[in-house]
Amino acid sequence: MRKEILLSFRIGAAFIGTVIGAGYASGQEIMQFFTVFGPYGFITVILSGLMFFIAANSILNISDQLKAYDYKDFVSKLCGKKIGFLYDSMITLFLFLGTSIMFSGSCEVFKAFFKIPKIAGILIICLLTLLAVFKSLEGLLNVNSIIVPVISSVVIFTSFMIFKDGNISLALDNMDANSNISAFKPFFFMLFYCSYNLILSLGVLSAFPKDIKNKNVLRLGAFIGGFGLMVLAFLLNSLIFMHMPQILDESMPMLYITKYFHPYFKYALALCIWGEIFSTAVSDVFSLGNRIAGKKKYSYKAICTLIVFLSIPLSLFDFKSLVAFFYPLFGALSMFLMVYIVFKGSGKHNIA
Template sequence: MRTPVKGVNTFKIAATYIGTIVGAGFASGQEVFQFFTTFGIGGIWGIVLATILFFFFGYSILLLGSKLQAQSHVQIVHFTNGKIIGTIIDIIITVFLFGALAAMIAGAGAITEQQFGIPPLFGTIVMAVITLLTVLTGISGVINAISYVVPVLLASVLFITIYSLIGNPITQEEIQIANELEGAAPNWFISAINYASYNLVIAIAILGPLGAQAKSHRSLFWGALLGGLGLGIGVLAINFSILTSIIESSQVEVPMITIAEQISPVIQLIFAVVLFAEVYTTAVGNLFGFGSRLNFIKKKKTVVIISTLLAFAVSQIGFSAMVEYLYPAVGYGGMLLLIGIIYAWVFKRESLT
């Protein structure tokens, strides 16, 4: 497993940031539904807050990765949170990288079942195999692949949203229905922080080493800004799309495919393919990060193979169940990381400038 090529530019930083996060939960609409849509108007304010958090903490992690020349997330969490709390966060990140990998594999199964009527087992097997093969052969090419997939995904999401809003404008009744549904957190404020937190737990495994490969601090800043804005716009668009079909969306594992289906079967198929590609890039990032953390084990390939097999087994729990229970739990634990980063900005600022 190799790290990304040196000298990555602003666009690749932004695309990799977005691509690491917009896997099965994000692009499928399941995460957005549970963390924002269920709060109605409050969910929009939550999206604004989450976007700001994505920019600030994303930039902080990239900058720390550059200053510390991080090879994994370990150097960063020990610097921001100290050895004891940093070790706890390290365990949380490592466990969640594995859990998120299982969620991506489960998401692939949900996509193949909902789109093609094929048993989810088929999709999970395909995703597990191609993810394993990619990480075994090196991840540098995946950074380039993400650069192409991310713009297509965002363009697809925006198209579906605009089409849905024109053909089926959001009504007060739909917002009221959304408010009556149960979300993943008690209110939109906590939900936004939790959402950003667990996503950053995933992203730090890639953003830390990526910061060490960047061309300049300027590219880190603009990469984080464009990445954060891209994520925010994507979440907002998906949220509006789900609100236009709130009843149907609340009953399926992949709401965005259901919404795309209402436009045309062709759009539905195209979006399903793009979504599957995004799940793949996120799964690769998670497996790479998990494998990198276990680099103290000499037989790296064996570790990656066994990890993939175990993640495949865990994925059989089901996609929506993992998003509903695993993600919020990790998000609360990941808040320790966010507090540590803020502490580093205040009391260790000289080390970052």
């Protein structure tokens, strides 16, 4: 029983680690999708946790029923070959692009906080990513079993230090700031945020039922992941909300919030942000390697090595304009697939 619960926690941690990258850990992602909508942001944060759980559980159910253990088989068997090919190509593109962006983000953190040259920062994360993904699913679980609790501890500690001084009243004072916003826009942004992150988590989530056959373990893992994401987002949203509107211009809200903490704390926070970049890079490479290697047609380790090396040249460029164009497009297209997954996976529909 204890082993099953521990496995569920590892599954939940892997799900959380796949979703929260540098934007999440720094607070920027939470600020853009939730905090700017005032009191509605707190409601949609709670709804996002429910959405994550329902959708993740649906993915696990469908993967198990269809025996589809990578995102290619998953979308192909669920949506048909033509639509499946479209989503397969799109997910592959964005996972590869995401890997390059994570590598680029890694070297930026190293350069800004630890004065490590850019190329050295890239090589460090490339080597560590390969060491992790070579162990396949076990490596993914091990990485997130360490990184996610550390990130969670930092967020909880920061919240405690801020809340204990009675600063929570600042959040309450800001509640009326955006109360006149239409409820549709915050809900749409929440749906966009969940859909985008869940589709990019598809490669990781669909792989679990291949080796883990206990449905209760999988369901509990989905719940832990969804609940954990909701709690972390709620705490981050509260922290950022206390510092509105001055914090809106900050690229890394968490560094702004903790600027009066002990000087060493910013290095701990930087390592946490890097850790989330690393966990996302591991998830992306694992998903791509698992999809391309397929049914042992190609060497999984060789494919992962090739993916990492091909990502290095792209990581040397600035991707801001590219991301600004493609990510919203991918998020919008992801909504249709996510709604369909929830519909087919949470009900008693014949999907076999």
